[in-house]
Amino acid sequence: MNTTYRVALGGFGGLVLIAGLTMVPYPGPGWLIVFAGLGLLATEFAWAHRVNTFAKHHYHRWMRWIARQHPVVKLAVMTATCAIVLVTLWLMGAFSLVGGWLGLRWGWLRSPLLIG
Incomplete structure (x- = not known):
């Protein structure tokens, strides 16, 4: 047990x-x-x-x-964190999903990892 x-x-x-x-x-x-x-x-x-x-x-x-840290360093850390979030959302297909809801079929919204 x-x-x-x-x-x-x-x-x-x-x-x-x-x-x-x-x-x-x-x-x-x-x-x-x-x-x-x-x-x-x-x-x-x-x-x-x-x-x-x-x-x-x-x-x-x-x-x-x-x-x-100086506010510039804090801003740089926040910017890097934001970039990581945006890239992972793009890779997971979130931008394409939301774009589809809004009728946007822009190619750059599509994740390179998703097929279909």
């Missing part, structure tokens, strides 16, 4: 962790979900506790570093 519980918890915690990692560059609770997934895994797996501690430490370190 213990093995079944650990496998189920590992699977669920892993899915939560992957979902959180996917959401990190987007506005919203990406890091919170990453830490929740690691927290779930840490209840049964020592490696997850170590990764969770490491990740929280470096997340807080990064946020303190950003807070100390």
